[in-house]
Amino acid sequence: MTDRPHLRSxxxxxxxxxxxxxxxxxxxxxxxxxxxxLLAAMGLDPSTEEAAAHVxxxxxxxxxxxxxxxxxxxxxxxxxxxxxxxxIPGHDPAPIEWHIDLHTEDGxxxxxxxxxxxxxxEHSIVVSLPVNLPSGYHTVHATAEFFGSVLKAxxxxxxxxxxxxxxxxxxxxxxxxxxWTNLYTVxxxxxxxxxxxxxxxxxxxEAVRHGAAFVGLNPLHAIGNRGERIGPYCPASRIYRxxxxxxxxxxxxxxxxxxxxxxxxxxxxxxxxxxxxxxQHVEYExxxxxxxxxxxxxxxxxxxxxxxxxxxxxRAYDRYVATQGKPLIDFATFCALQTWFAQRGQGEAHWRDWxxxxxxxxxxxxxxxRNAHRREVDFHCYVQFELDRQLAVAAANAQGAGMxxxxxxxxxxxxxxxxxxxxxxxxxxxxxxxxxxPPDPYSDTxxxxxxxxxxPHRLAAGRYDYWVRVLRSAMAHAGMLRIDHxxxxxxxxxxxxxxxxxxxxxxxYPAEDLLGILALESQRHEAVxxxxxxxxxxxxxxxxxxxxxxxxxxxxYFERNEGGGFRSSDSYSPRALVTSTTHDHPPLAGFWTGxxxxxxxxxxxxxxxxxxxxxxxxxxxxxxxxxRRLLDEGFPFDLQDATAEELCAAVYAFLAxxxxxxxxxxxxxxxxxxxxxxxxxxxxxxxxSWSRRMRRxxxxxxxxxxVQRVLDDIRTRLDRSDPR
Numbered sequence: 001m002t003d004r005p006h007l008r009s010x011x012x013x014x015x016x017x018x019x020x021x022x023x024x025x026x027x028x029x030x031x032x033x034x035x036x037x038l039l040a041a042m043g044l045d046p047s048t049e050e051a052a053a054h055v056x057x058x059x060x061x062x063x064x065x066x067x068x069x070x071x072x073x074x075x076x077x078x079x080x081x082x083x084x085x086x087x088i089p090g091h092d093p094a095p096i097e098w099h100i101d102l103h104t105e106d107g108x109x110x111x112x113x114x115x116x117x118x119x120x121x122e123h124s125i126v127v128s129l130p131v132n133l134p135s136g137y138h139t140v141h142a143t144a145e146f147f148g149s150v151l152k153a154x155x156x157x158x159x160x161x162x163x164x165x166x167x168x169x170x171x172x173x174x175x176x177x178x179x180w181t182n183l184y185t186v187x188x189x190x191x192x193x194x195x196x197x198x199x200x201x202x203x204x205x206e207a208v209r210h211g212a213a214f215v216g217l218n219p220l221h222a223i224g225n226r227g228e229r230i231g232p233y234c235p236a237s238r239i240y241r242x243x244x245x246x247x248x249x250x251x252x253x254x255x256x257x258x259x260x261x262x263x264x265x266x267x268x269x270x271x272x273x274x275x276x277x278x279x280q281h282v283e284y285e286x287x288x289x290x291x292x293x294x295x296x297x298x299x300x301x302x303x304x305x306x307x308x309x310x311x312x313x314x315r316a317y318d319r320y321v322a323t324q325g326k327p328l329i330d331f332a333t334f335c336a337l338q339t340w341f342a343q344r345g346q347g348e349a350h351w352r353d354w355x356x357x358x359x360x361x362x363x364x365x366x367x368x369x370r371n372a373h374r375r376e377v378d379f380h381c382y383v384q385f386e387l388d389r390q391l392a393v394a395a396a397n398a399q400g401a402g403m404x405x406x407x408x409x410x411x412x413x414x415x416x417x418x419x420x421x422x423x424x425x426x427x428x429x430x431x432x433x434x435x436x437x438p439p440d441p442y443s444d445t446x447x448x449x450x451x452x453x454x455x456p457h458r459l460a461a462g463r464y465d466y467w468v469r470v471l472r473s474a475m476a477h478a479g480m481l482r483i484d485h486x487x488x489x490x491x492x493x494x495x496x497x498x499x500x501x502x503x504x505x506x507x508x509y510p511a512e513d514l515l516g517i518l519a520l521e522s523q524r525h526e527a528v529x530x531x532x533x534x535x536x537x538x539x540x541x542x543x544x545x546x547x548x549x550x551x552x553x554x555x556x557y558f559e560r561n562e563g564g565g566f567r568s569s570d571s572y573s574p575r576a577l578v579t580s581t582t583h584d585h586p587p588l589a590g591f592w593t594g595x596x597x598x599x600x601x602x603x604x605x606x607x608x609x610x611x612x613x614x615x616x617x618x619x620x621x622x623x624x625x626x627x628r629r630l631l632d633e634g635f636p637f638d639l640q641d642a643t644a645e646e647l648c649a650a651v652y653a654f655l656a657x658x659x660x661x662x663x664x665x666x667x668x669x670x671x672x673x674x675x676x677x678x679x680x681x682x683x684x685x686x687x688x689s690w691s692r693r694m695r696r697x698x699x700x701x702x703x704x705x706x707v708q709r710v711l712d713d714i715r716t717r718l719d720r721s722d723p724r
Contacts, residue, residue, distance in 0.1 A: 193276025446501025
């Protein structure tokens with residue numbers, strides 16, 4: 001094999017890890033072919049040793065010529081919290097005249113000047129700012145004069161509080177439970193074929209009556225709502241939301257618009273609503289089309305009554321648009337362009353397949369389109385405004401009812417390549433690569449999740465603006481936030497397009513910077529952070545999560561010892577949110593009956609009757625192990641005759657014994673659902689992931705005496721000062 005030292009040095013410089021240790025403890029070495037593919041996707045040329053050496057030289061030269069890095073993230077009260085690092089090109093030790101202007105987030109300014117010699121080893125100068133900065137987003141302007149030249153630069157100087165909002169500030173030393181669900185699955189007597197934000201508010205107000213401290217839900221990110229574009233963890237945008245979750249009849253303009261009310265009350269729409277409500281699955285495209293039709297009528301009413309009338313609602317809309325700024329206009333323009341191209345027979349086209357003039361959000365042609373289609377662009381802004389308002393109402397309902405933590409939002413790891421985030425910032429998303437996971441017990445061939453990674457170097461070059469916007473959207477109206485695959489803040493597994501997941505490699509991310517900004521936004525929103533840290537977890541992650549006051553995730557299904565037994569309640573972490581399962585696994589009743597195994601046989605994942613018998617035997621062993629654990633913990637349980645209700649009650653009583661400060665109870669478990677909402681790695685034509693609806697309404701579930709007894713028992717157990 002040809003030795004490639006320059007290739008490997010370049011890969012190291014760009015954060016491609018030379019190896020990783022898999023979940024089984026085996027070291028996996030990164031192949032040079034993978035290094036080449038990933039570096040090429042980053043826009044670099046590693047094709048030969050000479051080319052790789054040339055790229056390294058250019059990187060060194062660019063860094064040496066940069067007076068200030070574009071962004072610096074520090075922790076308040078750290079030794080480096082006041083340091084500004086100036087990089088001086090060249091090797092001349094002559095003194096440098098420098099001047100620093102500091103503009104703090106609150107609008108105050110400070111200046112300092114001096115004359116220094118650069119550090120001979122690094123050709124840099126460390127300047128101490130004249131004040132201690134509070135947490136926030138500040139700006140540094142620097143000027144350096146040397147060799148008769150003048151260099152100027154600007155830096156975003158971000159000061160983090162050093163930890164996320166602590167759970168103890170919301171709960172004290174108490175432990176608490178909450179319900180979690182996938183909002184699209186929720187059923188009510190008045191929905192339009194999908195759970196909506198009014199259902200969320202109702203669920204929160206009902207849950208708090210039973211002592212719940214939070215209600216968790218799936219990501220509400222904007223998705224395509226058609227075909228394969230329905231997965232909440234591969235959205236079009238992580239910043240803006242899905243109109244499917246709007247309660248049309250709760251929009252203020254609905255009472256003002258006779259046309260909309262008449263259309264909804266028409267026999268055709270009423271028949272469609274009855275059909276949509278009766279279905280076992282969400283029909284995304286039908287629901288989206290029906291809601292969009294009425295929304296356009298309501299938008300017309302809004303324009304007439306509030307757009308230019310100076311009403312309170314009109315002013316609230318203007319404030320929302322002004323606060324969101326150009327990113328909202330770009331998102332709305334993207335949506336308008338999608339509609340426009342769909343009307344011309346290109347509805348499924350990737351934006352990279354649009355005419356070249358429309359592939360850039362800043363092109364003159366896109367600006368001309370925006371001006372020519374002002375009403376359509378404004379319509380999509382209006383929809384996002386109303387989504388934000390209805391989410392705020394749901395959060396206020398929870399808070400007003402006394403819910404201590406409120407809504408528990410979920411943030412996806414990435415965005416789809418054909419979505420608005422990637423259209424707005426194409427250089428930020430790496431083309432030709434997908435994020436995934438290496439082989440593990442869940443998949444011996446690894447996984448590819450279908451969305452491109454964000455380039456960590458370009459993210460920093462953009463001063464982490466995208467990350468800040470994502471976090472602010474995710475924490476809006478939330479008392480808690482789940483970070484899906486939190487290891488992605490440390491490293492992500494990149495798989496080159498066309499390659500199996502086994503040929504991927506991990507790429508390093510600026511974890512300290514990303515966590516620092518997360519802590520800053522968490523404190524400002526008073527939102528508790530939970531990291532989903534399941535799977536192949538680097539050794540530095542648990543310590544970092546503890547340092548930053550981020551709760552871990554523990555799932556009973558995965559808490560097994562080497563012999564297959566379920567771990568005791570006292571082995572769980574005192575700094576985790578614990579659940580029985582996840583959205584990628586069957587509910588308790590489905591696990592117990594083996595319904596997920598039957599489904600896998602039906603769609604061919606289990607290929608023979610013999611293989612099914614083996615899987616069923618393994619499941620019987622898991623059932624027996626769980627029954628033993630429940631019995632050992634003091635919960636009488638009959639392996640042969642236990643009902644789904646008894647299983648649910650015993651499992652959650654067991655989880656309430658753990659030292660975990662938060663317990664998440666699945667609404668699917670309480671309702672006795674058996675069908676999983678997702679089968680990872682399976683296309684939608686084989687299994688309808690992300691669309692299964694609940695069989696019973698919220699009211700029916702929470703009014704069930706069995707469910708009420710389970711919740712009352714959990715509340716009693718958690719209210720005890722000693723969880724045991």
